[in-house]
Amino acid sequence: MAATARQKVGWSVANIVTIVLVLIPLVWIISLSFKTTASITDPSYFPVDWTWSNYSGILTTSTFLRPLLNSIGIGLIATAIAVVLASMAAYAVARLQFPGKAVLIGVSLLIAMFPAIALATPLFNIERILGLFNTWPGLIIPYVATGLPLGIYTLSAFFREIPWELEKAAKVDGATPFQAFVRVIAPLAAPGMVTTAILVFLFCWNEFLLAITLTATTAARTAPAALSFFTGNSQFAVPTGSISAAAVVITIPIIIFVLFFQRRIVAGLTSGAVKG
């Protein structure tokens, strides 16, 4: 059916309205981060006086830099471990026959649906007793456990789509098992693993409740948690500008990251939901 001019205009308007609505809060926090302390009380949407001092302030203080480092380190380590463990389990689910597969998937989904506070409560005491409180492993281990369901679910959906017969075909053509794996299977599995890693990392980066309950100082506190306890550069200034700058710093790289990998993320989020 040919697209009439009226249809085109209709869709364009809908598109533009959607995009604007999505961007409004994002642009607001960015503009806040550029406002001078004096003009914070001026409710204009765009800054009247521009300043970089909010950024220079937070980027030179360890109360922000250390949590940023924590977020990056904890996120990367938890993601790496979770993806490796999930790959093994997903490979088994997709390729091997053994009883208990549905139970595994069902239980892991159950875990994904747990209210975080129900876990945080006992974990708080357990970690205190074990000496894991306020440490990197103290957050990494729960993140791996709660990221695994997402990883297993996504990866098993991806792995099921791989034509495993290609491996046999390669062997028939004379490849060793190792060559078959590296040349044929790995490239097919890689996109799924990358997507899963992205989704799990996003989850860890964004996590808030466990981060504020299982940490007490900047030793292990991640960026979102630190943000909520931020008091700014001086005791008396309302830290709106600093918090906005900090919020932008932890958000913008991730958004660029997400937009760059947009196709993969959409594929990953939708792969298991319906096809399975």
Add this chain to the structure above:
Amino acid sequence: MTTVTPPVTAQEPAAGRRHGRARLSEGARAERRLGWLLCAPAVIVMIAVTAYPIGYAIYISLQRYILSAPQLTKFVGFSNYGAILSSGFWWHALLVTVIITVVSVAIEFVLGMGLALLMYRTIWGKGGIRTTILIPYGIVTVAAAFSWLYAWTPSTGYLSALFNNSAPLTSQPKAIAIIILAEVWKTTAFMALLLMAGLSLVPEDLLKAAKVDGATAWQRFTKVILPLMKPAILVALLFRTLDAFRIFDNIFILTQGNNGTGSVSILNYDNLFTGLNFGLGSAMSVLILICVAIIAILFIKGFGTAAPGTSLQR
């Protein structure tokens, strides 16, 4: 010597009933072992971090255990649960949570469906829309919450200025509306993605046939698209409802739960970390877990949602 055969046949029926073949071959057994071995690390981590703490929480919930006075710990049976269930605070928080959950999921569903249709059928800018949609998903919840907080703060925020500089975050109904707005903004995109996957399963030919038969766009939507999308819709609703019930981040930043805006998770957090009453906090956590389980059962048994994973059988 032919005496070996009878013992083997006596064993066979048992194995045969279980697996439908005479005996598991060596290869099949090795495959099972490998399967369990590969799953073991993941399973161990998940169980260790969830099953054990939940068991521990249930155990603690039956005791009076206040972290600042650990010497007074003693077994009190269900009195923690009694205290919670007879307290106005719990039911109030539950009501607030249910309201926020129902309203935000309903709005997200309608908007998400609209977005899904837009992304699926738009003639122009498909890539642009899909990309922009992911921004709320990619933004850290806490950062977005701060954006809303400052937007509604009188004399700082553009939205507050639009509404006469009142302080809507201090008034219960307005604050709840703002929380719902923040939730909807953040997760509508996710709902739209889930729905879009379901939308792609509706066969084009059916829609064309309906059009030829004279169905209007609305009729095509309600009589062809919606029924065919039902499984996907139910899965999306299940995920979002469970997620919404656990709401914490947005409320913590926007109001800290003040002025009667606290959800059950916020209430639990307050009890635990300001009251340091571990027994009570654990009991509340168990109650929240039970609520989540009820919601899941309601969806799966009541609405017939296909529990995801049951169709992953090979």
